[in-house]
Amino acid sequence: MRIAIFEDEIHNCERLVRLLKQCDMDIEVTAVISSVADGIKWLKEQHTADLILMDIQLSDGNCFELFDQAKITTPVIFTTAYDNFALQAFKVNSIDYLLKPIELKELRRALNKYEQFRPVPATPGIDISRIADEFLRRNSTRFIGKINNQLVYVKARDIAYLQFVKGITYATTTANQRIPLDYSLDQIERLLDKNLFFRINRQFIIQLDAIRKITTYYNSRLILQLQPAIEGDVIISRERVGDFKSWLEGKDYESRT
8 A cells, every 4th residue: 555644743754654564564655745835746746645644734734725726536534633523524525534643543443444445446536625615614613793892703613602691692712701692593503513512402502622521410311511610500401312422422413403
């Protein structure tokens, strides 16, 4: 198997090469690329790589810039230190990811997954550009609100939870700032990463990392402890418990409110 590595950290690259050899001594690393500029040049040239291992952040920019300037048909496995919602974005369309620091077991799993799809040359190409657009959109999503006649905005990635109270939608940030927003929860929900945010009822959307404790509650319900803390109980109804557990596990679920 011929593999090209896109990585700008020398020690990460060297470790990855050693791990690849542990997986299979016949693996050949045909190229090591550290920048978007070099990657574009390499992709436009004729190359023989069977697989690309690609870090998201290269020395001169985001790797997704590559897909705007060159057609990529070679399978890609991302190597990334990004958070959970970014990782989930790469699970679609048979793309895999490796979370840094890369472990031998996970590398073997990813290579085995590649091998499973490799014998099917007629399989439609992976729409990486769509995934890139979705990733970048979610990573930069912002919502506007107003505090004392001053317009403010909050980034989706900074939101711990959202709550609809007395006709107003409030976003509470991870820094415990409470901001009234000019959106309904329905509008916001459509723009959020569903791997990171979960709507537990008509009044509440929570972010995964805001959950500090989950406790079983009577009548087969769950009660959550959040950070920043919130007054009153945050309860997940019995009807939503199954979807909530699937969401925690990173599985697909039917979104309903």
